[in-house]
Amino acid sequence: MGAEGDIPDEARVILRSLASCWTDVADPKAMQVVRLKGAMTNKVYQIKWSTDPGEQSRKVLVRIYGEGVEVFFDRDDEIRAFECMSRHGQGPRLLGRFANGRVEEFIHARTLSAADLRDPEISALIAAKLREFHGLEVPGRMEIILWDRLRNWLSAAKSVCPPEEAQMLRLEAMDEEVSCLEEELCRGNHQCIGFCHNDLQYGNIMMDEETRSITIIDYEYAGHNPVAFDIGNHFCEMAADYHTDIPHILDFTKYPDLEERRRFVHVYLSSSGDEPSDFEVEELLQDIRKYTLASHLLWGLWGIISAHVNKIDFDYMEYARQRFQQYWLMKPVILGSSDAHHGSTDNSGSVFAL
Missing domain, CATH: 3.30.200.20 (Phosphorylase Kinase; domain 1)
Structure with a gap:
């Protein structure tokens, strides 16, 4: 059939x-x-x-x-x-x-590819569109959903994981990790909250080749969050190519370098019509970098749960292991070093094919 x-x-x-x-x-x-x-x-x-x-x-x-x-x-x-x-x-x-x-x-536009996210022109179009998306007034809960979602998914992951699997993935440590991360990332009141897509991988972005207009689709995970999380999550997705023979393998050397991130953020902030200050750009860059850690935890948990409930041909557990490994690798770099807060170290790592 x-x-x-x-x-x-x-x-x-x-x-x-x-x-x-x-x-x-x-x-x-x-x-x-x-x-x-x-x-x-x-x-x-x-x-x-x-x-x-x-x-x-x-x-x-x-x-x-x-x-x-x-x-x-x-x-x-x-x-x-x-x-x-x-x-x-x-x-x-x-x-x-x-x-x-x-x-x-059916939208008469093409779905972007993994390579498109690294194209400076297309990336700028995405940045401007994302700023517009974040400014939409959407009915429903206005509260940040990230932390409740992390805890709910952690609870679900624990419920489906056999003990040996949970031990391998260090799930017993995750409650404290989520709490510490929330405390670290929610300091201060400068963060901008908006309606976020929360899953801005290339397959959820379409572009009209004639008008060059961008359309963001699939709102399953959408909700209010710090915009820094949405951008950081988008940057993490640049490590993925879901149209290869090994779609679950991530290459974090493809995470955008500081120049690419700064260019994206500058377009994002300036698309409203006001030129951002250097301080505003750097502050958002720092927040984005920290929120990549939350992205790794969230999608690692998603991978664990999906491995037990979804029958789509994708190695979810392998994907989860890579996201968690990147979290443990980058946490001390991003949160434990004064240099990390000034963007001198890239959020990249090796290719994890465990």
């Missing part, structure tokens, strides 16, 4: 209803289904119908939710964020919902 057989009957009813409304589609039942690669949690399909000669084919996206994801986020919260983004013109429109998924507008 091919990709077409993966689409639930409930979704097919929605798809045929949509296609019936398009006068240029001859046969609403004659749809082509193509599985799109790179999704880490869900299964995503492009649905296409042939149209009258000379007309562009009709396309939509079907997203089938992954198993066990309710431990990570509240689906109703995600749908509310999705609908809010649509109202703000920030993402695809919601076209229909079914029991374990939804139908979305």
Whole structure:
């Protein structure tokens, strides 16, 4: 059975209803289904119908939710964020919902690649778009979600881990790590809080090649957080390429160097129209660097849980080990050295293929 057989009957009813409304589609039942690669949690399909000669084919996206994801986020919260983004013109429109998924507008733009994140022009476009995203007024909880999410995921990870696995991953030390990290990172009242994407990997960013406009998609993990966390998490994602034969292997030598980080932050801050001071740039750079530690812990825990609840072909446990190893490697560099607070040491490490 091919990709077409993966689409639930409930979704097919929605798809045929949509296609019936398009006068240029001859046969609403004659749809082509193509599985799109790179999704880490869900299964995503492009649905296409042939149209009258000379007309562009009709396309939509079907997203089938992954198993066990309710431990990570509240689906109703995600749908509310999705609908809010649509109202703000920030993402695809919601076209229909079914029991374990939804139908979305197909955006005629290309999904970015791992290499695109390092392109100075594209990186600047992402920085400006992210500043706009962070400024959106989104209904729902206004509180920072990072620390509760870390503790909830840690509890879930402990509940699914066998004792020997938990010992190998040092889960017994994580409660104290989270508390110490929260105390260290929440000092002072200078940090900017915004509506954050919290999963800004290249697969969640699309670009229109003609207009060069950026669209940020997939809001499953979105919520209010320090913007420094969102940017730091984005920088960490530059170590990943999910379209290789070994998509779980991370190369932290690809973490952006200080010049790249400073350029991103300068564009981010100046995109509002005001030129930032050197102090503002350096202060945000320092905060971003610290929040990479929270990113490593969060996605390490995500990897552990996913290894036990998700059947997608991805070595989640190996991914988790690498994120934790990078955390323990970089913690003394970032928090334990006065030099680290001035950006003299890069947040890079070796390639971990454990």
